[in-house]
Amino acid sequence: MPELPEVEVVRRGLEPAVTGRMISSVEVLHPRPVRRHLAGPDDFAATLTGRTFDVPRRRGKYLWLPFTDGDAMLAHLGMSGQFLVADHGHPDVRNTRIRFSFTDSGQELHFVDQRMFGGLSLAADGALLPAEIAHIGLDPFDPDFNPVAVADRIRRRRTGIKRALLDQTVVSGIGNIYADEALWLARTHYAKPTDAMSRKQVITVLDAAREVMALALDEGGTSFDSLYINVNGESGYFDRSLKAYGQDGRSCPRCGHLIRREHFMNRSAYRCPHCQRVPPNPRW
Numbered sequence: 001m002p003e004l005p006e007v008e009v010v011r012r013g014l015e016p017a018v019t020g021r022m023i024s025s026v027e028v029l030h031p032r033p034v035r036r037h038l039a040g041p042d043d044f045a046a047t048l049t050g051r052t053f054d055v056p057r058r059r060g061k062y063l064w065l066p067f068t069d070g071d072a073m074l075a076h077l078g079m080s081g082q083f084l085v086a087d088h089g090h091p092d093v094r095n096t097r098i099r100f101s102f103t104d105s106g107q108e109l110h111f112v113d114q115r116m117f118g119g120l121s122l123a124a125d126g127a128l129l130p131a132e133i134a135h136i137g138l139d140p141f142d143p144d145f146n147p148v149a150v151a152d153r154i155r156r157r158r159t160g161i162k163r164a165l166l167d168q169t170v171v172s173g174i175g176n177i178y179a180d181e182a183l184w185l186a187r188t189h190y191a192k193p194t195d196a197m198s199r200k201q202v203i204t205v206l207d208a209a210r211e212v213m214a215l216a217l218d219e220g221g222t223s224f225d226s227l228y229i230n231v232n233g234e235s236g237y238f239d240r241s242l243k244a245y246g247q248d249g250r251s252c253p254r255c256g257h258l259i260r261r262e263h264f265m266n267r268s269a270y271r272c273p274h275c276q277r278v279p280p281n282p283r284w
Helices: 004-018 041-048 147-155 161-166 176-185 199-218
Strands: 023-028 057-059 062-066 072-076 081-086 096-102 108-113 119-123 260-264 267-271
Touching (some): 004 199, 161 176
């Protein structure tokens, strides 16, 4: 699943591609990506035609494209959803599901989704923040993000620190990859009880998350295959800079001990057994 850096890379690519442009037509080539639009694909196309995009916005992993009339198109990228800009009349790439054309006859916008877990939906009055994602917490890059308040909220929870980082209602944008990278940077075990951590310790982890995601943004995000690309079809390369995630059996860049892969919440957690020691009374 794309995390904050990957979604922000897409948002930045969409901004010059769609801002201020009026939709002349929408072609829904497969109904599944608009399944949340209960009136059906034809109504989705008719409802969006004639609207003008404003500047794309993001909160955490969630992306939406506001319209100048106050509504928005909420984008669920899922595991393989992609936006691509394409020259008018150029052959579609495989798995193109929705095609947007514009009144200026410039490049089109295509929504591509191999697995079709993602999709697009109309969010009424959602330009500033769609109601569907109003429960999502601020992310560390939001100007209103308050690390002290978030740290105190995390400390009131009786859980492990990685579980808290993955709770998008507490702090958004951090998924499995950047949680492991942040915890490695902060020398913190993923099962450290949040209620046993000081405010300073939690803020250190939050600062580490922001740092690793900022580095990932500089490198275009993390790509392990062709499912994550930017609007120009290019992959990010932060996977080459990962210190913990996916590095099991390799030497920790800090101390030389071998990184371990361990079972965590039906997925995996990666840590250095020397730098990130098991805490007293861990919360797995």
